Amino acid sequence: MSCPVAKQQLTVLDQNPLTKRLLTPQCLEFLVTLQRAHNATRKYLLEERVNKAILLDKGMPMVNHLMRFQSNLFNILDLSSRNLCC
DSSP, X not given: OEEEETTEEEEXXXXXXXXXXXXXXXXXXXXXXXXXXXXXXXXXXXHHHHHHHHHHHHTOHHHHHHHHHHHHHHHHHOOTTSOOOO
C-alpha cells in the first residue's frame, strides 16, 4: 500500500489486511503532515533525553541536586507514615 504525498511516495511496510483497512490515504496524509510539522521537535527532545541520561550516568552535580530535591519531595508526600482515618 502506498500513498502519493506531495511528489513523494509513502510506503507502509506492514501488509496486514487490518493495517490496510486502518491506514486510509487520508490517515496516511495526516501522519505525513504530523511528521513534517513535529519531526524537528521530536528529534530535539530525543537528543535532550540522551544528554540528560549522559549527565545522570556521569553524576553531574546539578542532576544530583535535582535527584535529592525529588527524593525530599517524595518523602514529604509519603502518606504511609501518617495516621489517616476514614
